[in-house]
Amino acid sequence: xxxxxxxxxxxxxxxxxxxxxxxxxxxxxxxxxxxxxxxxxxxxxxxxxxxxxxxxxxxxxxxxxxxxxxxxx
Numbered sequence: 001x002x003x004x005x006x007x008x009x010x011x012x013x014x015x016x017x018x019x020x021x022x023x024x025x026x027x028x029x030x031x032x033x034x035x036x037x038x039x040x041x042x043x044x045x046x047x048x049x050x051x052x053x054x055x056x057x058x059x060x061x062x063x064x065x066x067x068x069x070x071x072x073x
Contacts, residue, residue, distance in 0.1 A: 002046050006055060019054050023047040042071035 009022040026047050030040060045067050049058040057063075 002043060002059070005043070005047070006050065006059075020051040023051040038072045042068055045071060 005022055005026065009025060010017045013021055023044075026044065030044065033040070035043075046058065046064070049063070049067075
């Protein structure tokens with residue numbers, strides 16, 4: 001889901017995409033998604049980290065696991 005969000009943002013925004021774009025989009029539309037509140041928190045946290053540190057530094061197996069465990073478990 002997170003990779004889908006990021007890929008869609010990059011495709012639709014093209015050269016105008018910034019690392020902050022997807023978090024801004026998510027915050028505007030998060031209430032329209034029918035998701036478990038814990039998963040919403042997980043996605044929000046990951047997209048926040050992407051906006052701060054970028055995709056390559058954030059989307060790693062270790063970072064995702066730590067965040068998932070903190071938000072969902």
